[in-house]
Amino acid sequence: MKNEFMSRAIDLSIESVNKGTGPFGAVIVKDNKIISEGFNTVTSTNDPTSHAEISAIRNACKNLNNFSLKGYELYTTCEPCSMCLSAVYWARIDKIYYANTRSDAQKIDFDDSFIYEELKKNIKERKIPMIQMMRNEALIAFELWDKKTDKVKY
Amino acid sequence: MKNEFMSRAIDLSIESVNKGTGPFGAVIVKDNKIISEGFNTVTSTNDPTSHAEISAIRNACKNLNNFSLKGYELYTTCEPCSMCLSAVYWARIDKIYYANTRSDAQKIDFDDSFIYEELKKNIKERKIPMIQMMRNEALIAFELWDKKTDKVKY
Numbered sequence: 001m002k003n004e005f006m007s008r009a010i011d012l013s014i015e016s017v018n019k020g021t022g023p024f025g026a027v028i029v030k031d032n033k034i035i036s037e038g039f040n041t042v043t044s045t046n047d048p049t050s051h052a053e054i055s056a057i058r059n060a061c062k063n064l065n066n067f068s069l070k071g072y073e074l075y076t077t078c079e080p081c082s083m084c085l086s087a088v089y090w091a092r093i094d095k096i097y098y099a100n101t102r103s104d105a106q107k108i109d110f111d112d113s114f115i116y117e118e119l120k121k122n123i124k125e126r127k128i129p130m131i132q133m134m135r136n137e138a139l140i141a142f143e144l145w146d147k148k149t150d151k152v153k154y
Numbered sequence: 155m156k157n158e159f160m161s162r163a164i165d166l167s168i169e170s171v172n173k174g175t176g177p178f179g180a181v182i183v184k185d186n187k188i189i190s191e192g193f194n195t196v197t198s199t200n201d202p203t204s205h206a207e208i209s210a211i212r213n214a215c216k217n218l219n220n221f222s223l224k225g226y227e228l229y230t231t232c233e234p235c236s237m238c239l240s241a242v243y244w245a246r247i248d249k250i251y252y253a254n255t256r257s258d259a260q261k262i263d264f265d266d267s268f269i270y271e272e273l274k275k276n277i278k279e280r281k282i283p284m285i286q287m288m289r290n291e292a293l294i295a296f297e298l299w300d301k302k303t304d305k306v307k308y
Contacts, residue, residue, distance in 0.1 A: 020306065049212060049245075062200065085272075092202075098284060099287060100292045100296060108300045119240065131249070131251050133156065138164050141164065142258060142259075144177065148171065154202070
């Protein structure tokens with residue numbers, strides 16, 4: 001069954017290339033059934049966050065009417081980039097099956113490895129400058145959230 | 155002007171708490187003008203990727219009909235989580251202004267710090283298991299992409 005799910009993700013990645021978008025596909029599975037699919041649509045939808053995994057997560061959550069994918073598994077044709085891996089954590093997915101690596105992605109000019117390295121650095125050492133300001137004012141919303149008794153935690 | 159942009163992001167974060175969603179707001183700016191806004195809608199839209207920064211990026215790209223935000227700046231009420239910071243890199247944003255830190259977010263029970271630490275680890279040491287399979291089959295799409303002469307790179 002696992003091969004079948006990854007094969008479907010691979011089919012999506014090939015379709016994606018044929019459509020002119022990035023060579024990545026993903027599916028989300030529970031109880032031996034695919035419940036959502038995704039492929040890279042960054043350039044076709046003008047959405048830099050629309051990687052295969054993020055698309056599959058969004059589709060799954062929409063289908064399930066739930067922001068949690070606890071109990072679900074992700075099959076993706078490439079090791080998730082740092083954006084998609086973080087999204088997997090936020091979505092509470094249980095397990096990831098992947099095929100190509102970030103190093104394979106680097107060889108065809110995708111920035112996965114570069115961004116992973118940037119994230120490890122201290123704020124002041126990164127290529128994109130990050131400047132702190134107005135923390136005191138911004139803390140107000142955090143305090144409001146902290147005191148809120150009827151909030152939906154995630 | 156900078157204070158004005160961050161103030162707007164803070165207003166969005168407070169509005170977000172009042173709406174019952176996470177205490178985060180963000181705006182994207184060019185030429186001293188806000189061109190898009192976003193706030194956290196994870197629980198209201200059942201989308202675990204719908205953080206303030208990702209929403210602001212998606213809205214900006216949609217408004218501009220472009221997947222690149224080169225030349226734009228992000229103002230966000232909290233240091234971006236690893237998902238959002240990676241999205242900033244993918245979107246090619248020039249500069250980030252932020253207010254609260256990942257440590258402030260941790261204090262009100264958000265997983266930003268935890269996920270940053272997970273990403274630094276080797277694959278086998280992470281809490282979410284990651285299992286490689288079918289790399290040879292998946293490489294086909296990468297080769298197709300590599301040979302494609304009319305692709306839109308990003």
